[in-house]
Amino acid sequence: MTDIGKQRVLTGVKPTEAPHIGNYIGAIRPAIELAAQAEDSYLFIADYHALNIIRNAEELKEYTYLIAASWLALGLDAEKTAFYRQSDIPEIFEITTILSSVTPKGLMNRAHAYKAAIDKNKEAGRKGADLDYGINMGLYTYPILMAADILAPRGTLVPVGKDQIQHVEMTRDIAGSFNHLFGDILTLPDFYVQESTGLLPGLDGQKMSKSYGNHIPVxxxxxxxxxxxxxxxxxxxxxxxxxxxxxxxxxxxxxxxxxxxxxxxxxxxxxxxxxxxxxxxxxxxxxxxxxxxxxxxxYNDLLADKKRIDTLLEKGAEKARETAAATLKDMRHAIGLR
The missing domain is CATH 1.10.240.10 (Tyrosyl-Transfer RNA Synthetase)
Structure with a gap:
């Protein structure tokens, strides 16, 4: 059994619209409770991952504030948890480049998101080169960036749903490849499958979802x-x-x-x-x-004072950059860079 009190827990959340109570009960509340139990915790807003979907600058900025305000309002302790924007940690992107050089293409071919996009194109009757229709390199290589997100702060435990276990397994594979070539530099994380709260029903009895229009906003x-x-x-x-x-x-x-x-x-x-x-x-x-x-x-007070949100995220980024910089320094030394 995992001793949460000895773990560095890392969680990432994409900037989207404000959550509904299904998101709150199924993901946000358990993640906040886990962070409170951990020895150390990091929570980042995955704004670079969001670029695969969001193409409007103002929308991305606004969603980032909505998500930050949501987690803070629902009980995230920003004094204990390093809460930051992914984009405020430049070391992550150099780490991503280094990891890319030790990651087999075949591993990316097996990523669930990529395979789902391929299957969608097959269902649409596309063949050959058209199977990659609508698929950008951000989607294709997102497991490498995700690995850097986890490895940069040396996260030891990553809470996931059962359908997200592959994310951590790929991170372990990529880190393992690097360590095999250059020495035991990177910390291999474990996944933590949170107990399911079950599918929360919406107003019509179906699974609560914004796409069904049956949700109750938090x-x-x-x-x-x-x-x-x-x-x-x-x-x-x-x-x-x-x-x-x-x-x-x-x-x-x-x-x-x-x-x-x-x-x-x-x-x-x-x-x-x-x-x-x-x-x-x-x-x-x-x-x-x-x-x-x-x-x-x-929540409303925070959105009325976005500078306060910026200050909290910047403070979290300082801690995250410190650990990421140490990780990158070790990696650069191991591969022969100054």
Missing amino acids: FMDSKKRRKLIMKIVTDSKLPEEPKNPDENTIYQLYCHFATEAERAEMRSGFEKGGMGYGDAKQLLFEAVERDLEEPSKI
């Missing part, structure tokens, strides 16, 4: 949040009829925000009858509001 006006929660789709059972809470979107969401006693009370009300959907939705709203009311205030 940060929004209380009245709008209540209005959304009241739109959760239910069956036509009357309040006095027994209901299965485990097949109930309201209860499934409630479990992530309510206390143990509150969960037990709602479960009993559904199973025995007497708990109407309207009352249950109100209880869910109150539990969500209790959890997110203060973070929402912090």
Whole structure:
């Protein structure tokens, strides 16, 4: 069993739109809890990775602030965790160049994102050279940049979902190749598969997703949040009829925000009858509001003072650059550069 208290935990997050509660419960909250347990932790905003998708400068800048404000508002301790922009650590990109020279092309061919893009082109009927249609070198070589992100601060533990294990395995392969050629310079990280919270249902009972339009944003006006929660789709059972809470979107969401006693009370009300959907939705709203009311205030305050966000990210970058510079110095010495 991994002793978190002895690890340097590293997490990366792409700058996107503000999160919904599925992102919060499934990724942000567990990552913040893990960082709090670790001996040392680093969290970076992967703005260079985002260039593969985002082509608008103002959009990238704004998304970076939204993500930074979100994590800080939801409890990330910037005093303990080095929180920084990937783009503020120039050493990462020289490390990427060095790693590129020891990375087999065949390894890149096996990357999930690249293979998914190829499969999409096959499904569209493309063949031969057209199989690479729409695929840029940023996408193709992203595992090398990701390896540099992890290896630069000498991360020892990287929290991932089951579908992201390959990211860390490739980093280990690339670091292993370098170490085999030049000595044991790079720290090989381990992955940490976080316990699944399960797929959080959206307003319509499907997986919560912005693409489905069934999500509940983390940060929004209380009245709008209540209005959304009241739109959760239910069956036509009357309040006095027994209901299965485990097949109930309201209860499934409630479990992530309510206390143990509150969960037990709602479960009993559904199973025995007497708990109407309207009352249950109100209880869910109150539990969500209790959890997110203060973070929402912090979030809005941060976005109103973006210089404060810049200051926090710059402070985190100072620590990250210190470790990255030491790593790069060791690598340059090992390969024969001054």
